[in-house]
Amino acid sequence: MYGGILILKFRKALDIIFIFLLLVALAVSVQASEDKFTQDRYNLSHKDAKIRGEAAWALGKSGDSRAVGPLVQALRDGDRNVREWAGLALVKMGKPAVEELIFALESKDDLVRWQAAATLGLINDNRAVLPLISALGSMSSETRYWAAVSLGLLNDSQAKEELLLALGDGNRSVRAASGWALRSIEGAAATDLLIQILQDSNGLRRLGATEALAKTDDKKAVGPLIQALQDGDNVVRAEAARALGEINDSSAVDPLVRILGDNDNVVRSQAMDALAAIGRPASQALIIVLENGDKLMKQGAAEVLGEIKEERAIEPLIVAFQSKDMREFAVQALVNINRSRAVEPFIQLLQDHNQTSDIRADAAWALGEAGDAKANEALLQAMSAEEDNDVRINAARALKKVKASA
Numbered sequence: 224m225y226g227g228i229l230i231l232k233f234r235k236a237l238d239i240i241f242i243f244l245l246l247v248a249l250a251v252s253v254q255a256s257e258d259k260f261t262q263d264r265y266n267l268s269h270k271d272a273k274i275r276g277e278a279a280w281a282l283g284k285s286g287d288s289r290a291v292g293p294l295v296q297a298l299r300d301g302d303r304n305v306r307e308w309a310g311l312a313l314v315k316m317g318k319p320a321v322e323e324l325i326f327a328l329e330s331k332d333d334l335v336r337w338q339a340a341a342t343l344g345l346i347n348d349n350r351a352v353l354p355l356i357s358a359l360g361s362m363s364s365e366t367r368y369w370a371a372v373s374l375g376l377l378n379d380s381q382a383k384e385e386l387l388l389a390l391g392d393g394n395r396s397v398r399a400a401s402g403w404a405l406r407s408i409e410g411a412a413a414t415d416l417l418i419q420i421l422q423d424s425n426g427l428r429r430l431g432a433t434e435a436l437a438k439t440d441d442k443k444a445v446g447p448l449i450q451a452l453q454d455g456d457n458v459v460r461a462e463a464a465r466a467l468g469e470i471n472d473s474s475a476v477d478p479l480v481r482i483l484g485d486n487d488n489v490v491r492s493q494a495m496d497a498l499a500a501i502g503r504p505a506s507q508a509l510i511i512v513l514e515n516g517d518k519l520m521k522q523g524a525a526e527v528l529g530e531i532k533e534e535r536a537i538e539p540l541i542v543a544f545q546s547k548d549m550r551e552f553a554v555q556a557l558v559n560i561n562r563s564r565a566v567e568p569f570i571q572l573l574q575d576h577n578q579t580s581d582i583r584a585d586a587a588w589a590l591g592e593a594g595d596a597k598a599n600e601a602l603l604q605a606m607s608a609e610e611d612n613d614v615r616i617n618a619a620r621a622l623k624k625v626k627a628s629a
Contacts, residue, residue, distance in 0.1 A: 272302035283312025288319040298338045337365040344373025364394040375404030390431030402435025426456040437466030457487040468497025473504040483523035499530045506533045529556030541568045554589040570601045580611040591621030594628030
C-alpha cells in the first residue's frame with residue numbers, strides 16, 4: 224500500500240512537471256511570435272522593397288489586428304509590389320481590417336484611397352457599402368473606379384441608384400465599372416434599367432448606358448440601340464454602332480448600313496467595324512449600297528466587303544472602280560477579297576482605249592497593288608506602246624511592285 228502511495232505521488236509530480244514545461248514552451252512560443260511580429264512590423268520600413276513586401280504578407284498571415292494600421296500605412300509605399308502585398312495582406316486579415324480601411328477612404332493620399340476601395344470589395348463585408356457609395360463622388364477617378372468595382376463585388380442593391388448616376392461619369396473606365404456593377408447587382412433586370420437611360424437628357428449617361436448594353440449580350444437591347452444610332456450626340460451614335468457589332472444581331476444590318484453616310488468619321492468607322500463583325504449576313508445590303516448609295520456609303524461598303532472577303536462583290540467593285548471617288552477603296556477591297564481574280568478586270572481596263580487615260584493609269588496602279596505576275600505582260604506592253612505619259616509611268620511603277628512581290 225505504501226508503494227502505491229509513492230507511485231501516485233510520483234505521477235502527480237510528473238503531471239506538475241509536464242504542465243510547467245508546457246507553460247514554459249507556450250511562453251517561449253508566444254515570445255517568439257511576439258518577436259517575429261515586432262520584427263515584421265519593423266521590416267515594413269526596411270530599405271529593401273523585397274523585405275518590406277515579405278514583411279507585409281507575414282503580418283497579414285499573422286492575423287494580429289495590431290497589423291492593420293501599419294499595413295494601411297504601407298498602401299502608400301513607394302514600391303508598387305509592396306503596396307500590392309500590403310493590400311493582399313489586408314484581404315487576408317479580413318473583417319478586422321474593415322473599419323480601418325473605411326477610414327482610409329477619407330485619406331488625402333490618392334494611392335491609399337483607391338487601394339482601400341479595392342481591398343474592401345475583396346474582403347466582402349457589407350459595412351463597406353455606404354462608404355463606397357460615398358467614394359463614388361471622389362475627385363480621384365481611380366477611387367471612383369474601384370469603388371464601383373467593389374460595390375459590384377459586394378452585390379448590395381443599396382448601390383443601384385448611385386451606380387446609375389455614375390454611368391454619367393466623365394471617365395470611361397468609371398462608366399464601365401459602374402455598368403458592370405449594375406449588371407452584377409441587378410442581373411437580367413439591368414438591361415431594362417440601361418434601356419431607360421438611353422432616353423436621359425444627360426449625354427454622358429446615355430453614353431454610359433450604351434457602353435454597358437454592349438456588354439449585356441441581351442438581344443432585348445438591339446432595338447433601343449438601333450434607335451440610339453439617331454442620337455443627337457455623335458459619341459453616343461458611335462458607341463451604339465459599336466455595341467450593335469458586339470451583340471452581333473443581323474437585324475441591325477440595315478440601320479448600320481444607313482449610317483455609313485453619317486457626317487462623323489468615328490460614327491462611320493464604328494458602323495463599318497460593326498458590319499464587319501456581323502459578317503456575311505451584311506453582304507447583300509452592302510452590295511446594294513455599293514451600287515446605289517452616296518459617296519460615303521459606297522466607300523464604307525467597299526471597305527467592309529473587302530474585310531469580310533465577299534466574292535460576290537467583285538463585279539460591283541470593278542464597276543465602282545470607274546468612279547474616281549471609289550478607285551482606292553475598290554482596289555483595296557478587291558485585293559483583300561481575291562488578289563488573283565482582281566487582275567484580269569484591271570488588265571482589261573488598262574487595255575481599253577475607250578476608257579479615259581486616268582482610269583487606265585489607275586488600272587495600272589491597281590495591278591501593282593494586286594502584285595500578281597499575271598499582269599507582267601500587260602504592264603510591259605503599256606510601258607512601250609501607251610501614248611499617255613501617266614499610264615506609262617504607273618505601268619512602270621506597277622511592274623516594279625509586281626516583281627518585288629514575286
